[in-house]
Amino acid sequence: MHLLPVGRNAVLVEVASPAEAVSLATWARDRSLAVDVVPGARTVLLDGVVDADGVAGVLATWRPSAVEPGPLVEIPVTYDGPDLEDVASRWGCDVDGVVARHVATEFTAAFCGFSPGFAYLAGLDVEVPRLDTPRTRVPAGSVALAERWCGVYPTATPGGWRVIGRTQARLWDARREPPALLAPGTRVRFVAG
Amino acid sequence: MSLEVVAVGPSVLVQDRGRPGWAHLGVPRSGALDGPAAALANRLVGNAPDDACLEVLLGGLALTSDEGVWVAVTGARGALEVDGRPAGFGEAARLTPGSVLRLGRPETGLRSYLAVAGGIAVDPVLGSRSTDTLGRVGPPAVAVGDRLPVGRPAGPPAAVDTPRPPATGPLRVTPGPRADRVAGDALDLLCRTTYAVSPDSDRVGLRLVGDALPLAVRDELPSEGMVLGAVQVPPDGRPVVFLADHPTTGGYPVVAVVDERDLWQCAQLRPGEPVGFTRSR
Numbered sequence: 001m002h003l004l005p006v007g008r009n010a011v012l013v014e015v016a017s018p019a020e021a022v023s024l025a026t027w028a029r030d031r032s033l034a035v036d037v038v039p040g041a042r043t044v045l046l047d048g049v050v051d052a053d054g055v056a057g058v059l060a061t062w063r064p065s066a067v068e069p070g071p072l073v074e075i076p077v078t079y080d081g082p083d084l085e086d087v088a089s090r091w092g093c094d095v096d097g098v099v100a101r102h103v104a105t106e107f108t109a110a111f112c113g114f115s116p117g118f119a120y121l122a123g124l125d126v127e128v129p130r131l132d133t134p135r136t137r138v139p140a141g142s143v144a145l146a147e148r149w150c151g152v153y154p155t156a157t158p159g160g161w162r163v164i165g166r167t168q169a170r171l172w173d174a175r176r177e178p179p180a181l182l183a184p185g186t187r188v189r190f191v192a193g
Numbered sequence: 194m195s196l197e198v199v200a201v202g203p204s205v206l207v208q209d210r211g212r213p214g215w216a217h218l219g220v221p222r223s224g225a226l227d228g229p230a231a232a233l234a235n236r237l238v239g240n241a242p243d244d245a246c247l248e249v250l251l252g253g254l255a256l257t258s259d260e261g262v263w264v265a266v267t268g269a270r271g272a273l274e275v276d277g278r279p280a281g282f283g284e285a286a287r288l289t290p291g292s293v294l295r296l297g298r299p300e301t302g303l304r305s306y307l308a309v310a311g312g313i314a315v316d317p318v319l320g321s322r323s324t325d326t327l328g329r330v331g332p333p334a335v336a337v338g339d340r341l342p343v344g345r346p347a348g349p350p351a352a353v354d355t356p357r358p359p360a361t362g363p364l365r366v367t368p369g370p371r372a373d374r375v376a377g378d379a380l381d382l383l384c385r386t387t388y389a390v391s392p393d394s395d396r397v398g399l400r401l402v403g404d405a406l407p408l409a410v411r412d413e414l415p416s417e418g419m420v421l422g423a424v425q426v427p428p429d430g431r432p433v434v435f436l437a438d439h440p441t442t443g444g445y446p447v448v449a450v451v452d453e454r455d456l457w458q459c460a461q462l463r464p465g466e467p468v469g470f471t472r473s474r
Binding site: 179 | 213214215216217218219220222318319327328329330367368369370371415416417418419420422423440441442443447450451452453473
């Protein structure tokens with residue numbers, strides 16, 4: 001664990017992996033160490049630190065194994081995305097092979113960003129490059145891949161990830177509690193159907 | 194009671210102090226860009242600090258009230274009229290039922306704040322009435338014909354409230370987490386350069402043009418959390434100061450952070466105006 005300064009009221013904690021980031025973020029949130037506790041791919045941002053002088057000492061007591069696995073969410077997917085065949089050719093398999101790999105993977109929501117409720121889902125052990133030219137509009141519910149991440153677009157936005165399918169699941173609803181279906185730490189299984 | 198919107202300029206948004214605490218779900222904090230000006234407008238009409246105001250970009254707002262109510266306008270100073278007669282800027286003014294308030298284009302600055310006694314009472318979303326222009330959380334932008342609900346006034350307006358105008362100057366910065374990505378001393382380089390405000394600045398960020406900061410490492414970082422006031426350096430080397438609607442995570446390095454006390458200036462700087470930085474003490 002390595003602490004970096006971020007102005008007067010925040011500290012960025014570097015950790016070894018997305019899983020550690022989720023673990024530390026959950027731990028820090030449970031202890032109300034900051035107003036915003038924001039996991040990243042290899043970091044946790046503590047923004048609005050309550051006790052700036054004491055935070056390093058508290059963080060030193062954290063151990064990566066301290067957090068239980070998050071809840072499991074199943075997401076039904078229709079695998080008919082415009083980039084499905086392209087992903088198959090990059091992975092050296094057929095379309096069924098892409099689907100089989102996707103449904104066999106247990107993903108974990110590592111962090112959110114890009115738009116409200118957009119979770120970066122970790123778990124793939126193969127990569128997919130982003131599109132060279134992002135699409136100007138990706139429909140809500142699109143299930144897409146980029147690098148080793150999977151993501152589901154909560155709303156229609158521009159996007160550069162390769163779309164393999166779509167879901168009716170409602171990823172984001174500001175008036176629902178909790179508003180995001182896939183908060184950091186949530187485990188995710190995709191189901192073909 | 195309500196305010197009816199008769200005319201709008203380039204942008205009129207409902208803003209309060211924003212919705213911190215949701216960044217981990219990708220929700221920007223949002224909130225009034227010029228916090229001190231919005232707070233003053235609220236105080237002038239007897240509101241609480243959390244009450245929602247209208248953030249008016251470059252004037253052009255006209256509205257009418259269906260009941261008698263106190264209002265106050267602060268921030269960028271534009272001509273203020275009630276029923277065609279000049280009204281005091283930065284002080285409480287009384288609207289009578291049916292009278293029309295007009296706010297003109299400011300000669301300096303960008304954003305004016307109109308507070309109404311009782312606050313703009315649109316439904317809050319995730320604890321705030323602010324419009325987030327990046328993630329589209331909160332109410333839509335204010336449009337002609339809108340009837341904006343107004344809450345119950347808490348008390349009489351402040352008799353007098355004339356705070357000293359905040360001092361303008363270079364933006365005070367402290368080191369950011371990725372200052373070492375700049376070839377050389379990031380803060381020294383930043384503080385030695387005079388930038389100009391780019392016309393594509395908005396509520397997400399104050400974009401700057403000027404000498405590029407030399408990046409020692411050009412690869413993107415794994416995405417990490419971003420703070421208000423972060424000075425982010427994209428591959429073109431031209432800094433962006435993140436404002437209230439900034440994305441919650443990003444992959445470009447943050448080399449410095451602007452002191453919260455100076456962020457109001459970023460709300461009022463016009464395209465082309467010079468911007469400098471200085472080390473915070």
